Amino acid sequence: MSTLAAKAFIDKGPPYVGNCRFQDKDRCKELGARWDKDSKKWKAVDEKTLLALCKSGKWCPLGFTSHMTNTVSQLIVDRERESEKKALEVVKAKAAKQASRAKYSADKDMMVPPDEEEDLKEVAAFGITPGMVASSGPWADLGPRSGISSVRRLKRAVGFGIVSWEQVTAGRTDYEAKSSSRKTGARGEGWKGVKRVVQQVQRRGDTRQVEKKQKVDAPQETSKPRPSTPTPAKPKLPVPHYTYTASCSECGTDLDSSKQFGMECMCADGFVWSACKRCLVPIRKPEPCKKCVYEIKAWMKS
Numbered sequence: 001m002s003t004l005a006a007k008a009f010i011d012k013g014p015p016y017v018g019n020c021r022f023q024d025k026d027r028c029k030e031l032g033a034r035w036d037k038d039s040k041k042w043k044a045v046d047e048k049t050l051l052a053l054c055k056s057g058k059w060c061p062l063g064f065t066s067h068m069t070n071t072v073s074q075l076i077v078d079r080e081r082e083s084e085k086k087a088l089e090v091v092k093a094k095a096a097k098q099a100s101r102a103k104y105s106a107d108k109d110m111m112v113p114p115d116e117e118e119d120l121k122e123v124a125a126f127g128i129t130p131g132m133v134a135s136s137g138p139w140a141d142l143g144p145r146s147g148i149s150s151v152r153r154l155k156r157a158v159g160f161g162i163v164s165w166e167q168v169t170a171g172r173t174d175y176e177a178k179s180s181s182r183k184t185g186a187r188g189e190g191w192k193g194v195k196r197v198v199q200q201v202q203r204r205g206d207t208r209q210v211e212k213k214q215k216v217d218a219p220q221e222t223s224k225p226r227p228s229t230p231t232p233a234k235p236k237l238p239v240p241h242y243t244y245t246a247s248c249s250e251c252g253t254d255l256d257s258s259k260q261f262g263m264e265c266m267c268a269d270g271f272v273w274s275a276c277k278r279c280l281v282p283i284r285k286p287e288p289c290k291k292c293v294y295e296i297k298a299w300m301k302s
Helices: 002-011 022-030 047-056 066-109 117-124 130-135 150-160 165-170 176-181 191-217 290-301
Strands: 016-020 034-036 041-044 059-061 245-247 254-256 273-275 282-284
Touching: 002 066, 016 022, 022 041, 022 047, 041 047, 047 059, 047 066, 059 066, 117 130, 117 150, 130 150, 150 165, 245 282
Parallel strands: none
Antiparallel strands: 016 041, 016 059, 034 041, 245 254, 273 282
């Protein structure tokens, strides 16, 4: 009877009105209870607050005993667990659906045909289920994936001795069994050979560190420093005197490199004028600036 009453109390929805002692009103208010002006009682506005008030022992629903209050809190907890379980199932179903779509897309891209019933029945005699066959898809060491079904690829790998039926049924979550069965590494000794070579390198490195430390700790002969001969500083290239104007020796036209159209000559031969890159004086192409050439040669000889 108490369970039915507690269930009916929860199903009717908020607000959930209840009683509390006057000295406990502050604690109920901290847990989320609100004062109801109509009923002059403290109420819970949602199931979360109702659960907190019932567990506190300071508040109980209107007309309920302490035992019935515990039943209310237990029903709320059970409902929360059930909702979490349903939400988890929805998430798992969504993840499985996405994985199935991804597998279908990958199989379609690699042109993997579906597994045939005859092959599935044949491997079922060894305890292999369709789920085990599907889980063998990511195993790269089973060989090429394109153009062959998963079950036939698994049968081929077993025929070649890459994997055994016992490993498939065990799940084969790692490749240690395969790695230890095949002779790879230093001198065909598998992981033992690799480990041996690593130890040799480590010992060799330790020996070199000791020799290096002994060389550092050994007393070194001090040599007298050689007297350094100061090299005379070479004089810098003198700063040119910028000259923007010149006159043509043929027609007497005044030229100015600082103007936009100041490099045009009136000679009939049509000489091409340009500005010296160093002193900006107008010069006739391809003749160099005689003044700058003289200064540079004098600087190189000094």
